[in-house]
Amino acid sequence: MFENTFYSQEQHGPFEYFELGNFMLESGEILTDAKLAYAVHGKLNEAKDNAILMTIMFSGTSKHMEHYIGEGFALDPTKYCIILPNQLGNGLSTSPQNANEAQAMSRFPRLSIGDDVEAQYQLLTEHFGISELQLVTGWSMGAQQTYEWAIRYPDMVKRAVPIAGTARCTPHDRLYVEVFCEALKSDPAWENGEYKEPHACVAGLKRLARVFALMGCSTGFYKCEDWKRLGFENMQQFLTDFWEAWFLPTDPNVLLVLAEKWKNGDSSKHYKNNLKMALERITAITRVIAFEKDMFVPVEDCMYEQQFIVKSELEIIPSRMGHFSMLGCFGEDFSKIDSIYRDILSTNE
């Protein structure tokens, strides 16, 4: 076993650990000595009714959603207690590169979105004593967790904002996940998940980064040279200093464990695989956010699920940044999302 110093307090902290112990997964397997890494902004009030849960996307950590949190923003830590649990397997929580030897690397068990929600439920109820969430929100795989929360614990989730994600992964999105996983796994250095050094799979990670660049931003983004707005001098620099720079420090097995979870995301599985029935369980006031140029989760895929949610509205944000509009690299995207949060938090039905 080796250490990947990328997944550290220095890079992604401050975060804390909640001990899940030997944690039963939906698959029936036990994740031994499991830890859930989480960050908290703001303080839980005495009534314990000011909590917001913000879930995390593929390949990211709690650090990567923090820019939505701040005094003056909708997610205001002087008002709310905002809890950001890292996904199981994301590098900070128990993951292939930090698990006990028997479950490390290629031996790490398969996870589900439901596993995350159960681990988060334990954190919120056992550690914090929370029984009501003002808001659950998350982007992409974070939206998968948001849907799972709102379906599984409707009485606990007052409001939900799933962003550019689905309750059930679409066949096209699954194909996308398979394509980028194959781009990584075709690197001989991957060695079926038993690479000898954390940064061995450079070629595979670079290929994966290119696939993300292709599907992640729209044709208009590249045509209009929007990478200039992100501070890059040319497209090549954007491909290397943005996309490769994002993925090269990450752990290949972490990406693959998360990808498998993404691909198999299906919040209807405990409801007879009836997606409509599952979504109709949601009682939260819901704003579904879709990005107009999103190629991961096109507007039509968000709209299809939103129609089954009783108290819901669809918000379409027309950014050329596509799926990655959530990063808020463009001020107007950030402002729009912040204003949707502000609006829903002021709404009681």
Add this chain to the structure above:
Amino acid sequence: MFENTFYSQEQHGPFEYFELGNFMLESGEILTDAKLAYAVHGKLNEAKDNAILMTIMFSGTSKHMEHYIGEGFALDPTKYCIILPNQLGNGLSTSPQNANEAQAMSRFPRLSIGDDVEAQYQLLTEHFGISELQLVTGWSMGAQQTYEWAIRYPDMVKRAVPIAGTARCTPHDRLYVEVFCEALKSDPAWENGEYKEPHACVAGLKRLARVFALMGCSTGFYKCEDWKRLGFENMQQFLTDFWEAWFLPTDPNVLLVLAEKWKNGDSSKHYKNNLKMALERITAITRVIAFEKDMFVPVEDCMYEQQFIVKSELEIIPSRMGHFSMLGCFGEDFSKIDSIYRDILSTNE
């Protein structure tokens, strides 16, 4: 050198050869003993004014556009002489796997869309004695050739129907080409283009096929299980028996030579790189066809170029088949395209 029996009269004929001799490429290099393979449907009339030119897409041959030709269709061989020239490098015309030893395999020269148009111009003028084309049309890389024709020889092209392609390849489309080329070239069996056996690169070609499946059909296509309409029993079968079956018989170097040409397509390069100036040269009556769900060449990219063409209209076809709507697998897509051909051929301004 080996023979790839895929590129044969049996598989793609009947076709004929036009001898280009030692053919000067735009790069300045000479393609030695060059041959242009072409198919003809119908007869040239005495006035030589009933010719239609139909250009060919990436990875395909003249065989793959023939379904648009037939008695009763707009492209009626009892009325028109329809000529389908294969691209240089496409396996039938002079190509990496059939070139003289000095230019074979990885030594095959880089081609441009302009090279194709010059070769086709020689065929039409020298062999057929044609000075006017009733229509030039083509899909995808065929659209690149169509634009190049209409810009380079405006007096010769009376009507043009470029379909789901651009006069100048967009940055996003270039990125797409790079991603699928990398999917192929990362196969160790490719050996920098010097593979020992025509079908050695199975893993790379399968990866490339998956990238085409991802970008080629829309999310709605997969969600609605439209592959059923194509006769497949499940999505997996569609991925293997449609996409892999398409690419596995092809020659990797053929794909890469065509891809390089695709990526560098730019009909403005002889017009000071001014795309507007280039497109304003077109005097042909033009119908630009875009497919609504196309991820290779989204509607906005077609619309951007169409605005500069004087006598043009944009036709948007809403098929879930995306870029591959042109295959006409869905009867309604075929009928719509056929009706656009019929309409433009009846129009004189």
